[in-house]
Amino acid sequence: MPEIFQFDFMVRALIGGSMVAILAPAFGLFIVLRRLSLIADTLSHVALMGVAIGFVTSIFPPLVALVATTSSAAGIEQLRSRGRLPGDAALAVFLYASLAIAVVVISKSSGFNADLFGYLFGTVLSVNDRDLWLIGTLLVVVIAFVVMFYAELTQSAFDPDLAHVSGVRVNATNLALAILTGATVTASMRVVGVLMVGALIVIPVLAALRLARGFRTALMLAIGFGLLSVWIGLIIAFYADLAAGGAIVLTTVGMLVLAEITGSALDYLSARRGFAAIAAANVPADFPDAERRNVEKEQGEHPN
Amino acid sequence: MTSENGATSEPGGQATLWQDASIAEADLRPAVCEFTDTWYSYGGEPAVEDVSFRIRQGDFAAVLGPNGSGKTTLLRLAIGLLKPARGKVELFGESSSRFRDWSRVGYVPQRVEGLGLRFPATVEEIVEHGLYRGFDPLAIFRRHGRSEVLEAMEFAGIAHLRSRPIESLSVGQRQRALIARAIVGQPELLFLDEPVSGVDAAGRDRFHELIASLNKDHGMTVFMISHDIGAVMQGATVCACVNRTMVFHGPPHHVTGEHLAELYGFPVDVLLHDAMHEHR
Numbered sequence: 001m002p003e004i005f006q007f008d009f010m011v012r013a014l015i016g017g018s019m020v021a022i023l024a025p026a027f028g029l030f031i032v033l034r035r036l037s038l039i040a041d042t043l044s045h046v047a048l049m050g051v052a053i054g055f056v057t058s059i060f061p062p063l064v065a066l067v068a069t070t071s072s073a074a075g076i077e078q079l080r081s082r083g084r085l086p087g088d089a090a091l092a093v094f095l096y097a098s099l100a101i102a103v104v105v106i107s108k109s110s111g112f113n114a115d116l117f118g119y120l121f122g123t124v125l126s127v128n129d130r131d132l133w134l135i136g137t138l139l140v141v142v143i144a145f146v147v148m149f150y151a152e153l154t155q156s157a158f159d160p161d162l163a164h165v166s167g168v169r170v171n172a173t174n175l176a177l178a179i180l181t182g183a184t185v186t187a188s189m190r191v192v193g194v195l196m197v198g199a200l201i202v203i204p205v206l207a208a209l210r211l212a213r214g215f216r217t218a219l220m221l222a223i224g225f226g227l228l229s230v231w232i233g234l235i236i237a238f239y240a241d242l243a244a245g246g247a248i249v250l251t252t253v254g255m256l257v258l259a260e261i262t263g264s265a266l267d268y269l270s271a272r273r274g275f276a277a278i279a280a281a282n283v284p285a286d287f288p289d290a291e292r293r294n295v296e297k298e299q300g301e302h303p304n
Numbered sequence: 305m306t307s308e309n310g311a312t313s314e315p316g317g318q319a320t321l322w323q324d325a326s327i328a329e330a331d332l333r334p335a336v337c338e339f340t341d342t343w344y345s346y347g348g349e350p351a352v353e354d355v356s357f358r359i360r361q362g363d364f365a366a367v368l369g370p371n372g373s374g375k376t377t378l379l380r381l382a383i384g385l386l387k388p389a390r391g392k393v394e395l396f397g398e399s400s401s402r403f404r405d406w407s408r409v410g411y412v413p414q415r416v417e418g419l420g421l422r423f424p425a426t427v428e429e430i431v432e433h434g435l436y437r438g439f440d441p442l443a444i445f446r447r448h449g450r451s452e453v454l455e456a457m458e459f460a461g462i463a464h465l466r467s468r469p470i471e472s473l474s475v476g477q478r479q480r481a482l483i484a485r486a487i488v489g490q491p492e493l494l495f496l497d498e499p500v501s502g503v504d505a506a507g508r509d510r511f512h513e514l515i516a517s518l519n520k521d522h523g524m525t526v527f528m529i530s531h532d533i534g535a536v537m538q539g540a541t542v543c544a545c546v547n548r549t550m551v552f553h554g555p556p557h558h559v560t561g562e563h564l565a566e567l568y569g570f571p572v573d574v575l576l577h578d579a580m581h582e583h584r
Binding site for chain 1: 380383384385404406407409410411413416417418421422423424425426429430433434436437438439440441443444467469482485495
């Protein structure tokens with residue numbers, strides 16, 4: 001057995017990290033497509049406020065953070081959907097308000113700076129069973145939500161108005177998505193830290209979007225990139241004695257670069273194949289015209 | 305833009321609509337979409353002022369108007385995305401903001417919010433969206449290749465683009481994909497919001513032929529916002545010119561240069577050069 005699995009804390013880190021690696025990108029896909037990437041960042045600052053309050057009141061900090069993030073997410077979504085504030089402005093208000101509360105609470109009570117540092121930058125190596133249960137429960141809820149409301153989520157991401165006319169309850173879907181995003185941020189916080197939670201939600205998704213054609217492929221790829229990033233990052237952190245959170249986020253960035261390069265190479269190859277096919281068919285290499293001829297041919301075959 | 309002789313050209317006032325001898329029998333057909341003394345404002349100035357009109361089953365209604373004339377607002381009121389400040393907007397006899405039977409309605413927007421960021425869906429997946437019939441926990445496991453989806457893509461002339469990413473399509477192809485999405489569930493009423501803006505002339509013509517065929521051959525009622533007067537003259541059976549208030553409504557061949565001048569604030573006989581020429 002490799003050395004890495006002989007340590008209990010490492011096994012727990014791998015389990016917790018893997019669960020978060022599935023959770024974060026599964027949600028992130030819908031967040032990124034709705035151009036709300038900043039919501040993860042905002043909610044992570046809200047989570048920080050929750051943690052600070054949790055320390056002061058000696059309540060299990062992740063639990064306080066969970067309540068704070070889910071209720072803030074609902075608040076942001078309400079402000080946004082009623083058009084009271086533009087989406088990004090609502091996010092900014094919540095981000096700075098909660099950061100300010102966190103700073104005030106922390107400044108009032110010294111003595112938990114080391115623990116707080118852990119929440120800021122991730123403490124995956126000290127994940128305990130209670131954390132694992134919390135993350136595991138969330139994982140089940142989130143996966144069930146994404147699977148069962150797949151149609152509603154994809155339609156709302158494509159276009160909220162179109163979704164509405166299809167009969168999708170767009171506001172309810174968005175509200176549920178926001179609340180569970182808050183929960184996901186809280187769960188991910190233990191692994192990569194408050195300051196980098198957004199990275200796990202956004203970056204594997206961007207890598208997947210570069211390569212995927214269909215929606216289900218994108219979902220699977222995003223989760224795949226998330227898992228790979230957590231595993232590779234943890235292994236590097238273990239053997240090179242680096243901060244785990246930072247190593248994981250740097251790995252996601254590496255994945256994104258690789259995906260961009262692979263995507264560009266694939267585009268180049270398929271373009272070359274396309275030109276070759278056109279040349280072989282003796283059609284001028286003029287895409288729109290060739291396309292039109294195709295359409296006309298097809299419509300001629302099936303008059304409708 | 306004030307008009308010298310009232311808002312409408314017909315003598316009968318607002319309540320009876322599309323009143324013209326040639327479509328007198330229209331009154332027997334049920335109304336599928338109806339505005340009654342509708343007002344709406346986005347805070348300040350009203351965007352829609354006291355508009356009343358009715359679209360009956362089988363109509364091809366074209367709504368014309370300059371930018372900011374409230375035509376998109378009318379459409380958003382009709383599909384329940386906005387609630388009228390005063391008056392009523394009804395779909396199939398039910399208040400549009402409470403309407404739930406969306407399988408009877410199709411919608412083609414001017415552009416789609418999710419596009420532009422590598423939206424990961426094939427053309428077929430987007431067309432499948434049109435078959436949504438409420439909560440379906442197994443939707444993620446459904447197979448592609450349903451026959452109604454293939455037929456709709458065939459009709460819209462995009463069957464050969466079936467597995468292409470929606471983002472890789474030209475503007476015209478995207479709009480045809482959205483048409484396929486809108487009609488795949490065989491709605492009775494189709495809303496289109498300037499569906500051909502940004503589409504080249506050839507694509508525009510083909511698009512208008514598609515819509516006309518849906519109306520004529522498939523009996524679909526059409527509500528189309530347009531700034532393309534020529535296209536309206538071709539396919540539409542009724543026409544509404546709006547500039548916050550209703551400037552004219554009636555059959556398209558009754559639209560005159562004066563209506564259009566009132567609508568756009570300047571003489572537009574250039575646009576109608578051929579039709580108007582002998583009269584001047």
